[in-house]
Amino acid sequence: MIKEWISKGHGEYREIPSERDFFQEVKESKNVVCHFYRDSTFRCKILDKHLAALAKKHIETKFLKLNVEKAPFLCERLRIKVIPTLALVMDGKTKDYVVGFSDLGSTDDFTTETLEWRLGYANVINYSGNLMEPPFQNQKKFGTNITKMEKTIRGKKYDSDSDDD
Numbered sequence: 001m002i003k004e005w006i007s008k009g010h011g012e013y014r015e016i017p018s019e020r021d022f023f024q025e026v027k028e029s030k031n032v033v034c035h036f037y038r039d040s041t042f043r044c045k046i047l048d049k050h051l052a053a054l055a056k057k058h059i060e061t062k063f064l065k066l067n068v069e070k071a072p073f074l075c076e077r078l079r080i081k082v083i084p085t086l087a088l089v090m091d092g093k094t095k096d097y098v099v100g101f102s103d104l105g106s107t108d109d110f111t112t113e114t115l116e117w118r119l120g121y122a123n124v125i126n127y128s129g130n131l132m133e134p135p136f137q138n139q140k141k142f143g144t145n146i147t148k149m150e151k152t153i154r155g156k157k158y159d160s161d162s163d164d165d
Contacts, residue, residue: 005029005059013048013055013063019071025064031124032089035065036080043101043108044084050112057116058125088124096122105136 005011008028016025026032035051037044048065055063068075068083078087078094086098103118104110113135120127129135 002059005062008062009064010062011056011059013052013065015065015067017070019066019074022064022066022071022074025062026089026092029062030091031061032087033061033063033119033124034087034089035063036068036071036075036078036083036085036087037065038068038083041083046108047084047086047115050110050115053112054116054119054125058119061119061125086119088119088122090124096124098122105134107136111135 009025010029016022022034026034033051033054035044035047037047051063051065055061066074068080074080078097080087080097082099084100087094088096088098098104098115098118101107101110104114113129116125116127117129117131117135119125120129121131
């Protein structure tokens with residue numbers, strides 16, 4: 001299974017050149033995390049660092065990035081309005097989104113473990129930690145976001161229309 005995943009591009013965080021490539025990539029892998037980014041957005045570079053680390057650790061999931069300026073149709077179809085946005089794709093359908101950093105403690109200094117927890121909560125990676133305790137919950141200044149997160153975490157608020165394919 002690991003050899004098959006590696007042959008499909010798992011184990012590394014890489015850029016795809018166009019929205020056409022996005023459809024091919026999500027078709028061939030069960031779990032995909034795609035970072036919709038813009039070069040000029042500083043927070044995208046923060047996410048890049050964490051995603052590169054997680055791609056090596058979670059070989060069961062494919063980690064990609066796509067420049068929004070090269071994918072206007074896809075961004076409109078997936079209703080991506082905030083950059084950075086992670087689209088969490090399972091079985092070819094976009095099931096959830098991580099929009100900006102609000103699910104990550106609303107700070108630029110979030111840890112890779114916090115992002116790993118959020119992706120585990122969405123079931124797009126095999127997460128071995130406790131899903132009931134976000135890594136940032138113990139830090140007082142982030143405590144207020146936990147209740148807000150409950151409303152958006154299941155993806156209903158940002159539900160994609162890609163289910164009608």
